[in-house]
Amino acid sequence: MYGEILGQLSTKPEIHKANNGARAMAMLDSEPFHLLICDLKMPKMDGLQVLSVVRRQHPHLRTVVLTSLVDEQFRSRVYALGVDLFWQKPGSEQEIKQFLECIESLLGREGSVGFRGVQSKSLVDLIQLECISHSSSVLRISNGIYTGSIWINEGELIDAETEDARGEAAFHKILSWKAGNFETLPPNRDRERRILQSYNALLLENAQAQDEAYHDDASWVAGNNPNLSPQLAPLARYDGVEFVVVAQGTNKDKFESHGIEAAEKVAAWTRTSLARFRPFADRLQAGPLEQIEAVNQERRLALAEQGDTEFCVGWRASVKAESLVPRMKKLLSLWVS
């Protein structure tokens, strides 16, 4: 039935069917696909188990859950796995139409990714390219768990937005991210204009601000820990941080630290602890392990990873527990990978 419904898609995608999760995963391994649609209730492996594996093994595959199971907990868990869309099985013509529009949009978005050829360029290069060529687009930038968007209409910067900033403030914040992924989305010509300066003026302002920040970091390092690397300095001086240990790669001797004496032992403990609890994400079907927090009478600790880099951060005891997750997210975004 749903095969017929999906056959109504105007882009006429090639549709393959699998009658269980294991078969679907085997098919995904054997050839490239754009989109996976799956139910939650399935034979052999349930949908959460399948999606947990698929999201890890095929991170660029668009994923949709289509289910009759209406439960807020399962919806939350599905989105926690990074699934693009959770959709209750449509019950009317109108719902079928909306469902197909969403699928079309997901397929279109996948098809419109246009940055593969310019991945070596910086975000500044990319903005200049868009503005000089009088293009119209929305740049969607992701940096770890952060995302931001920049609206460009006919070569003019119109607006920018991040989780907690709008307009020029958001633009500067996005440009401060040292790494990330870019995606171009179709233009939105109705976007309200919040950025009034020219792109040249804003890029110049941003370059000056980053230069000042670099010199601030450099003088702080000189006064506190002359051996501190430029990578670690912004983390070490972050408000509320007592110490930082950063372990990179699989080499147990490769770590950097600030503010702690037994850093080698803490680096080893960090690696072991993250590795120890990571497999429980699948066993509990609870979404990825985002962070480990620990408390003692002196301070709070937070352990997290970004790519193959693992972090243990000691926070002052006065730092509120509920602020640890957002603080760690901000801190990790300062790390230049």
Added chain:
Amino acid sequence: MGLLNFFSKPNPTALLRLPSGSFTMDRHGQLIVSTLPSTFPEDVAHDLGRAVMETFADARKAGLHLDKLVLQFGSLRVSARDLSGGAIVFFSPVTPISTSAIN
């Protein structure tokens, strides 16, 4: 390239609900008390409890004496307290209206 589509068939596996409750493990790794649902796999509770206890012990060796450990998964929060070598472990599903506060 194509689009892969598959839907439910007869005899689906039961979906495991996220647990809510707690269990206590003694210093020898034995489960003493549990308020977790009976459907929750005992081997997972057992392995998690031991992992928590090992993490507390390793932290002590690294000079970090911890009272409490919190594992933040995408949709589940697991918090554990050190009980003189044993541990008590709490499970709280994370919903859109829950908070991640620890005290």
